[in-house]
Amino acid sequence: xxxxxxxxxxxxxxxxxxxxxxxxxxxxxxxxxxxxxxxxxxxxxxxxxxxxxxxxxxxxxxxxxxxxxxxxxxxxxxxxxxxxxxxxxxxxxxxxxxxxxxxxxxxxxxxxxxxxxxxxxxxxxxxxxxxxxxxxxxxxxxxxxxxxxxxxxxxxxxxxxxxxxxxxxxxxxxxxxxxxxxxxxxxxxxxxxxxxxxxxxxxxxxxxxxxxxxxxxxxxxxxxxxxxxxxxxxxxxxxxxxxxxxxxxxxxxxxxxxxxxxxxxxxxxxxxxxxxxxxxxxxxxxxxxxxxxxxxxxxxxxxxxxxxxxxxxxxxxxxxxxxxxxxxxxxxxxxxxxxxxxxxxxxxxxxxxxxxxxxxxxxxxxxxxxxxxxxxxxxxxxxxxxxxxxxxxxxxxxxxxxxxxxxxxxxxxxxxxxxxxxxxxxxxxxxxxxxxxxxxxxxxxxxxxxxxxxxxxxxxxxxxxxxxxxxxxx
Numbered sequence: 001x002x003x004x005x006x007x008x009x010x011x012x013x014x015x016x017x018x019x020x021x022x023x024x025x026x027x028x029x030x031x032x033x034x035x036x037x038x039x040x041x042x043x044x045x046x047x048x049x050x051x052x053x054x055x056x057x058x059x060x061x062x063x064x065x066x067x068x069x070x071x072x073x074x075x076x077x078x079x080x081x082x083x084x085x086x087x088x089x090x091x092x093x094x095x096x097x098x099x100x101x102x103x104x105x106x107x108x109x110x111x112x113x114x115x116x117x118x119x120x121x122x123x124x125x126x127x128x129x130x131x132x133x134x135x136x137x138x139x140x141x142x143x144x145x146x147x148x149x150x151x152x153x154x155x156x157x158x159x160x161x162x163x164x165x166x167x168x169x170x171x172x173x174x175x176x177x178x179x180x181x182x183x184x185x186x187x188x189x190x191x192x193x194x195x196x197x198x199x200x201x202x203x204x205x206x207x208x209x210x211x212x213x214x215x216x217x218x219x220x221x222x223x224x225x226x227x228x229x230x231x232x233x234x235x236x237x238x239x240x241x242x243x244x245x246x247x248x249x250x251x252x253x254x255x256x257x258x259x260x261x262x263x264x265x266x267x268x269x270x271x272x273x274x275x276x277x278x279x280x281x282x283x284x285x286x287x288x289x290x291x292x293x294x295x296x297x298x299x300x301x302x303x304x305x306x307x308x309x310x311x312x313x314x315x316x317x318x319x320x321x322x323x324x325x326x327x328x329x330x331x332x333x334x335x336x337x338x339x340x341x342x343x344x345x346x347x348x349x350x351x352x353x354x355x356x357x358x359x360x361x362x363x364x365x366x367x368x369x370x371x372x373x374x375x376x377x378x379x380x381x382x383x384x385x386x387x388x389x390x391x392x393x394x395x396x397x398x399x400x401x402x403x404x405x406x407x408x409x410x411x412x413x414x415x416x417x418x419x420x421x422x423x424x425x426x427x428x429x430x431x432x433x434x435x436x437x438x439x440x441x442x443x444x445x446x447x448x449x450x451x452x453x454x455x456x457x458x459x460x461x462x463x464x465x466x467x468x469x470x471x472x473x474x
Contacts (some may be wrong), residue, residue, distance in 0.1 A: 007217035033070035039401030062097035115145035116173035219248025299400025299448025341388035380429035
């Protein structure tokens, strides 16, 4: 189905720019926005705010007391079982309540998840609402992601693939072994994911007519009319749609309505009042040392595989393959890890950028928990390789959400990082904190399902070429 077919007959966008009004309402609400991110790729739309990997009360209280509008907590819950994800969200919610009370700060929670509908819904939302004591909240389900071409029209969620918009339930993401689904209609998706506890008919919807014809006042009235605990999906195909919806939402909040958000990344900067900024330049983020860079590819989605193929074919990056079958053999695992670490260290020390990647073929598993367990095992091996590299790389690019989280927290010992911005649409750069293994290092969080075939090679080229040019001129 083409984008022309999907958008045919829709009313035009709301004519007024509402960003000034959004800022005014945010100032009146005076809430800190706390984003619980189920993998680190959700930082792909913001800048100049922190992301935490440690959520004890002292760290949270410090974030509530600063003047920044928002902060992220990286839960990486998408790599865990549903029960583990629920308990993790419960613990964080309890600590948030304590820290906010001590800091005398009000806050709102965004449960940031995947724009292609993978993740622990409804378990995470249910656990958050219970632990936060906000069971009367209306749940806003908004997977629109402008930067990745994911839109919702007529309650159906679409994923851009090439020049086409494909219903989400017909994409490879819907066949995810851990988080698969059938429905593309979000009402039906909620019924499917809740196993019928919430019926499609009981799910509320904010339509594009509500947004584009009725505007903020219509949205506010619709939201105020919803019963506590209702799940409300939002149709959205543009940033203007998102902004108009958010203004109506804020007015409903100022009238006393409470919400918990389950959204993709595009909602976060609008709800937080964070300005858009241009893509980062090489000079802003590239503080290269003598050694080469490090690329770590753990994602198995087809976009990552295509990007890796282009990177290895069209650049001078040295590929280092981690063979999954060898990892699954306990007698070979340690030797395989050490072999790759030594090879990578030698190349980086010589100024060569290295790409460590897992065998591209997926290994069949019996069920969702087995798939998650295998993913954790493979990710642990990547962590061991990176941890065993004995030279500081000039930069690190981590490809895939779980990979990005595990490399940051378990291989590089990151507790807090600052989100500098994006180097390509949807691709964030963090500056690692002083407590990390490599303080000040530029760390690129590159989602598995973002970018075209050339994107990975483009980022590596941006950072490698200035150094190569400098070396040649010496």
